[in-house]
Amino acid sequence: MSTVWVRFGDARDYPIMVEPGNLKLLGSLARTRIRGKTAFLISHARIYRLYGRTAEKSLRSAGFTVHKILVPEGEKTKSLAQAESIIGRMIARRADRTAFIVALGGGVIGDLAGFVAATYMRGIEFIQVPTSLLAQVDSSVGGKVAVNHLRGKNLIGAFLQPRLVVSDPSMLKSLSRRQFRAGLAEVIKSAIIADAGFFLDLESELPKILRLELGSLSRMIARSCALKARVVEKDETEQGLRAILNYGHTLGHALETFHKYRGYLHGEAISVGMAGAARLALETGVCRQETVDRQERILRQAGLPVRGRGEPVNAIWRIMQTDKKVREGDNIYILTPKIGHARIFKKIGYFSVQRVLKAVLGGVGGWKNIHG
Ligand SMILES: NC(=O)c1ccc[n+]([C@@H]2O[C@H](COP(=O)([O-])OP(=O)(O)OC[C@H]3O[C@@H](n4cnc5c(N)ncnc54)[C@H](O)[C@@H]3O)[C@@H](O)[C@H]2O)c1
Ligand SMILES: [Zn+2]
Secondary structure, three states, rough: EEEEOOOOOOOEEEEEEEEOOHHHHHHHHHHHHOOOOOOEEEEHHHHHHHHHHHHHHHHHHOOOEEEEEEEEOHHOOOHHHHHHHHHHHHHOOOOOOEEEEEEEEEEHHHHHHHHHHHHHHHHHEEEEEEEHHHHHHOOOOOOEEEEEOOOEEEEEEEOOOEEEEEHHHHHHHHHHHHHHHHHHHHHHHHHHHHHHHHHHHHHHHHHHHHOOOOOHHHHHHHHHHHHHHHHHOOOOOOOOHHHHHHHHHHHHHHHHOOOOOOOHHHHHHHHHHHHHEEEHHHHOOOOHHHHHHHHHHHHHOOOOOOOOOOOOHHHHHHHHHHHHHHHHHOOOOOOOOOOOEEEEOOOOOOOOOOOOHHHHOOOOOOHHHOOO
16 A cells, blocks of 8 residues: 655644555554544545445444435535534534544545534544545645635635545546546646656656556555645645645636636646646746647646637736735746746736737637537
């Protein structure tokens, strides 16, 4: 079993266990990490049907009592109202502070269940069992948990590190191809910003990964988690370094917002965002053409988009400005001088950004084609 530790040098240290088939070991792994005896398994019907019984059986045979709580599928379920409803069900079961939560699902379930764990009686233990690629490589690592507010995503949240992450790559076989590719965007991002060797390996391993060969897939997941873990360990609450994980995200978020979260999956949007960031680096003399070409090549190879759908430059620019103020500080850009390195740049010229947006978005108008 491949184990990646996330280390803060205190009691919050926790292992991410990556191994095909390890869902069956959930109970025995939990035994080594959890104080209490009562588990609240949070999931939604589709995932529960696929993997719930295996998870429950494993927990029960390790001596835990299991209560299952199913919530509706989809981003809307990441709400304060849903969190309150789960908490209500836990109170009804007389859950005390030794109860713990098992989040079985993608990032939506992980964020919601983690938020409940962070707030129920001021915090209880929780285990992540991420089932989507995005959740296995990104959202289950780093301890950010949240629900959405009507005015924006992830506005109500906390930092709570799980006690354990059990990542079973064989669960990805039931994930849709589109969701799988979207998760790959975050993996490729990690390699671009932090590990040239990993990027090189991805370039050669990608065909196997796309065929879901479990060996290659497991190595990729573990490596990607390790990269994010190293960043999070140095900057848990995003005071500085952790911001590099937002590579490609300003433009990506603007695209998601522009289409009201219905046009692109997150990974698809940040793929276009990374293509934009790469071009901006070239435009401003930060990197060479080859660095742009390699990024675009691997994104395309992964089946991800590197151009927009004709969104109007000015509308996207305006959304980016608001997003930057909220998330990154004014006029900060994360760019890659070369593969494996990311740096924060200030004072990038307005005209450079406009030129890049024009090239990447693919012209004015046209976006209506998506909905119409
Ligand atoms: N906490 C963090 O650091 C962090 C980081 C990135 C994203 N996020 C959050 O994660 C969420 C997105 O996560 P996501 O992309 O996993 O979305 P998701 O949880 O909605 O899952 C995507 C879809 O895939 C399905 N699915 C998941 N695993 C499956 C499997 N094994 N087989 C079949 N279907 C499966 C789900 O039912 C869902 O329909 C967003 O809410 C985002 O804000 C959080
Ligand atoms: Zn992301």
